[in-house]
Amino acid sequence: MSHFPEHSSKELTSHFFRSEYGKLVAVITRYLGNNNVQTAEDIVQETLLKATEHWEIKGVPENPKAWLYTTAKNLSLNILKRQKYQRDYASSMPDKQLSEQVIPFSEELIADSQLKMMFACCHESIPENSQIALVLKILSGFSIGEIADAFFSNRETINKRLVRGRKQLRQLNLEIHDKAVLNQRLDAVLKIIYLLFNEGYLPSSKNQVIRFDLCLEAIRLAQLLEHSDIISQKTEVYALLSLMYFNVSRFQSRVSEKGEIIDLKEQDRTLWDMESIQTGSQYLQLATESAVVSKYIIMATISANHCVSTSYQTTNWIQILTLYDQLLKLEASPIIHLNRAVALAEVEGYQSALESLQQLGESTDINNYFLYYFTLAELYKKNRQLGRAQEAYHKALQLANNPRDKELLQKKLDFLVPDL
Secondary structure: OOOOOOOOHHHHHHHHHHHHHHHHHHHHHHHHOHHHHHHHHHHHHHHHHHHHHHHHHHOOOOOHHHHHHHHHHHHHHHHHHOHHHHHHHHOOOOOOOOOHHHOOOOHHHHHHHHHHHHHHHOOOOOOHHHHHHHHHHHHOOOOHHHHHHHOOOOHHHHHHHHHHHHHHHOOOOOOOOOHHHHHHOHHHHHHHHHHHHHHHHOOOOOOOOOOHHHHHHHHHHHHHHHOOOOOOOOHHHHHHHHHHHHHHOOHHHHEOOOOOEOOHHHOOHHHOOHHHHHHHHHHHHHHOOOOOOOHHHHHHHHHHHHHHOOOOOOOOHHHHHHHHHHHHHHOOOHHHHHHHHHHHHHHHOHHHHHHHHHHHHHHOOHHHOHHHHHHHHHHHHHOOOHHHHHHHHHHHHHHOOOHHHHHHHHHHHHOOOOOO
């Protein structure tokens, strides 16, 4: 991907720490045991603190990754040598000496450890909200405050989810040798990754239009699955990667210089990242080699239709509407109905789309979601029903949590002249 935001050296160091955090936690937990995942996290935190202090004084080493891993390894060995931990691990390592050979940090082992930790975090015994918190904290290195910001929550709530999740995690076996079990749990893992990506792409509360860090982390986690030998069926993995790459290709065009969201119709398509679109197309080709039809394949194909269109007007809205109809047969969620209404408006007209949304609001709880009223307002405005558009914008404004969304809605209202 060639069009990501520029970062300062401090931000790059922070990003480097975050990218290595999950790798270190996963592989250290492998040796300390998943009942000591908190200890593994503490070791990594101390490693990063030592790095920050040391690098500020002596500068960043020539091989910062090796420096981090050596420091983490030494801290882990010190803990293993303590009497308390010797009792805990003596029975499991009767013939091994506590030496550096106990904790190798090969790339293959690190990737395998992360993968198993991800599947453990997404175990069916752990509630979904705790699964997300665990993945972000343990595998992605997000702080409790950042997780709280990302999901419009508070530190106390996130901490409770992590405590519950870690408690259940301690009872699980990370060394799952049954490939059938891992493949059965793949749907849950993909769902968590997709939720992370969506929160980055459409943040509910953070005062940012797009959370690049969440989106990129979701792609990284999906690529762990792609490169794994223990995942036998990768059609859905390819499809999800395709969908995410198509969506990130439009990053630069979605936000104005003032930080405002730009509608698809108004986006400068010359800013779309062709490299990401090409990658998305390659993944979609891999996904469609199978005869399986899935929600991620359909959603990726919808996104592909947008990406290959030279303009909003030349978009194949009929095909997109057909794809949404197929998607509803697999998952009849209110959000899919909402997105379908946009395509319906282009194919059958605004009134038809408005009637569809009104029925949706009466039959589901989507009327608690600000984008429902935002979509209604936009359609009312295009249908010259400006009074109703104003009412819908007001309702959307009341329900929006993200300050940037509120700012956009307020501007929409300010420029709207309702019927007298």
